[in-house]
Amino acid sequence: MTTAISETPTRPGTDVPYAARLDHVSKAFGRPGAAQQVLDDISIDVAPGEFVCLLGASGCGKSTLLNLVAGLDRSSAGTIETPGGRPALMFQEHALFPWLTAGRNIELALRMRGVARGERRERAEQLLELVRLKGAYGKRVHELSGGMRQRVAMARALAQDSNLLLMDEPFAALDAITRDVLHEELTHIWESTGVSVLFVTHNVREAVRLAQRVVLLSSRPGRIAREWQVDIPHPRRIEDADVAELSVQITEQLRGEIRRHGQH
Amino acid sequence: MASTDIKPTAEKPTNGKPAADKPDLAGLEAGLDALETRTAAKAPIGQILRTKALPPLLAIVLVLAAWQLAYHFQLKPHYLLPSPGDVIGSLHQDWLQGTLFGYIWTSVSRGALGFLASVAIGTPLGLLVARIPAVRAAIGPILSGLQSMPSVAWVPAAIIWFGLNDSTIYAVVLLGAVPSIANGLVAGIDQVPPLFLRAGRTIGATGINGVRHILLPAALPGYLAGLKQGWAFSWRSLMAAEIIATSPALGTGLGQLLENARTNADMPGVLAAIILILIVGIGIELLIFKPAERRVLRSRGLLTEAR
Numbered sequence A: 001m002t003t004a005i006s007e008t009p010t011r012p013g014t015d016v017p018y019a020a021r022l023d024h025v026s027k028a029f030g031r032p033g034a035a036q037q038v039l040d041d042i043s044i045d046v047a048p049g050e051f052v053c054l055l056g057a058s059g060c061g062k063s064t065l066l067n068l069v070a071g072l073d074r075s076s077a078g079t080i081e082t083p084g085g086r087p088a089l090m091f092q093e094h095a096l097f098p099w100l101t102a103g104r105n106i107e108l109a110l111r112m113r114g115v116a117r118g119e120r121r122e123r124a125e126q127l128l129e130l131v132r133l134k135g136a137y138g139k140r141v142h143e144l145s146g147g148m149r150q151r152v153a154m155a156r157a158l159a160q161d162s163n164l165l166l167m168d169e170p171f172a173a174l175d176a177i178t179r180d181v182l183h184e185e186l187t188h189i190w191e192s193t194g195v196s197v198l199f200v201t202h203n204v205r206e207a208v209r210l211a212q213r214v215v216l217l218s219s220r221p222g223r224i225a226r227e228w229q230v231d232i233p234h235p236r237r238i239e240d241a242d243v244a245e246l247s248v249q250i251t252e253q254l255r256g257e258i259r260r261h262g263q264h
Numbered sequence B: 001m002a003s004t005d006i007k008p009t010a011e012k013p014t015n016g017k018p019a020a021d022k023p024d025l026a027g028l029e030a031g032l033d034a035l036e037t038r039t040a041a042k043a044p045i046g047q048i049l050r051t052k053a054l055p056p057l058l059a060i061v062l063v064l065a066a067w068q069l070a071y072h073f074q075l076k077p078h079y080l081l082p083s084p085g086d087v088i089g090s091l092h093q094d095w096l097q098g099t100l101f102g103y104i105w106t107s108v109s110r111g112a113l114g115f116l117a118s119v120a121i122g123t124p125l126g127l128l129v130a131r132i133p134a135v136r137a138a139i140g141p142i143l144s145g146l147q148s149m150p151s152v153a154w155v156p157a158a159i160i161w162f163g164l165n166d167s168t169i170y171a172v173v174l175l176g177a178v179p180s181i182a183n184g185l186v187a188g189i190d191q192v193p194p195l196f197l198r199a200g201r202t203i204g205a206t207g208i209n210g211v212r213h214i215l216l217p218a219a220l221p222g223y224l225a226g227l228k229q230g231w232a233f234s235w236r237s238l239m240a241a242e243i244i245a246t247s248p249a250l251g252t253g254l255g256q257l258l259e260n261a262r263t264n265a266d267m268p269g270v271l272a273a274i275i276l277i278l279i280v281g282i283g284i285e286l287l288i289f290k291p292a293e294r295r296v297l298r299s300r301g302l303l304t305e306a307r
Helices: A060-071 A102-112 A115-128 A145-160 A176-193 A204-210 A239-261 B020-034 B045-070 B084-097 B099-131 B133-148 B151-162 B164-191 B194-202 B208-246 B252-262 B265-299
Strands: A019-027 A036-046 A051-056 A077-081 A088-090 A164-168 A196-201 A213-217 A224-229
Touching: A036 A077, A036 A224, A051 A060, A051 A204, A051 B084, A060 A164, A060 A196, A060 B020, A088 A145, A088 B194, A088 B252, A102 A115, A102 A145, A115 A145, A145 A176, A145 B020, A176 A204, A176 B020, A196 A204, A204 B020, A213 A239, A213 B133, A224 A239, A224 B164, B045 B084, B084 B099, B099 B133, B099 B208, B099 B252, B133 B164, B151 B164, B151 B208, B151 B252, B164 B208, B194 B208, B208 B252, B208 B265, B252 B265
Parallel strands: A051 A196, A051 A213, A088 A164, A164 A196
Antiparallel strands: A019 A036, A019 A077, A213 A224
């Protein structure tokens, strides 16, 4: 898998061999003694420029894991390193601010990162163009369709200029055709920017369509059950035969993980 | 690893494959965007007049007609129930004497000043109650309780504390309006979806930046509702204070105008003052708060055309 990186400016963290390192991470909720273990001993490295999908049924703690990496929550044990600074995070809901226009949403992220006032407008327009929403700068959030909102959210996440993009089922609420288009979009952005992606989903095909590596988590507590390297060359499509073939294999494993829970 | 620095036009085919499906994708995406974008057409002005302005006008005409009929058939003696014409005559007389706008201005300027002071006090107070649990536990219930307390009850106490002067009037206005404004802000902040706060934190809007760029704008609709109610409370507290605390030193506002007419058994004057109080209260809501609220709600897509 080659990733076309047209320029490699030196940034903090680029000399480190990983964009994120999770080392024996565990997370429990509730009081000590009566705590519920959600994540158990998770160790994952995301290499710079790598696209990793975390796959699992409900209750595997995938969203919790992303929150930990994003710094929105603290792990109970283990360490998480993101040498490139604060990762960008995209949610299942677009989470755009309705009191700002699409362009201003992006500019707020630029502003919080310290981009000078004079540059923000141009950068925001560039980012909108990158997600093919040229001309949406002045649009209000409610004037955009679901797919367009997620693309603006993607542009806002990219505005953080982080070398790690965390995505929490960002396309789960979209219809199949829109989702397909956004997969294409995301692949394109990943290839052209060289950003590392940690993508959480419960959709096996989506994981195989997008990722270089798929990590299957078991449920309650979430543990790493298995990993697959996805060597299918890009451009991939969700209906490709090799995507389907690997998906069948992974789905079988996922079903096994779910079945285990019915046995006690 | 550049992200925003890369111009989308500098697109390179990857893996040596030509990007064959790119134009296809762009077309598909453009089609989806066009299909799913809602366009709201503005209603023609004639329709707006017919549906928005006509009904209230009609209602006013009907009330006036009923009033005139009651006067005509002498449901009550004329000194108790003057005609609409008598009331207009009373207003006209004040107008000719050049005192009408003086009365209105005295009250409106007091109301506005009291309201602004209430905003200045109620806003930080609401922010403290909403964000600091100990403060909420300590004074939250009192603040809600104060909101349901009729501020006219403060007038006797205020007169004893401050005497018959402007301080009394402002004290009553503040006690009426500050709780509404603070509670409105608390309610607005409580209703902010946690997702916005998380999204704000991920883009680095924390601490004072989080309050300024995320929390306050997100709470604005609730805050505006609180301001609107705060104005209503300011105005009614002011009238209560003006009616009870009358003194030559205080000048003549609408409340004093009403009280003076009562002592003179001048029924047209009483009704004229009541109507002025009503008109000013409604007018300020319609001219200032309603448009502000509509603008905020519309820009966030929270206003359906039916409203």
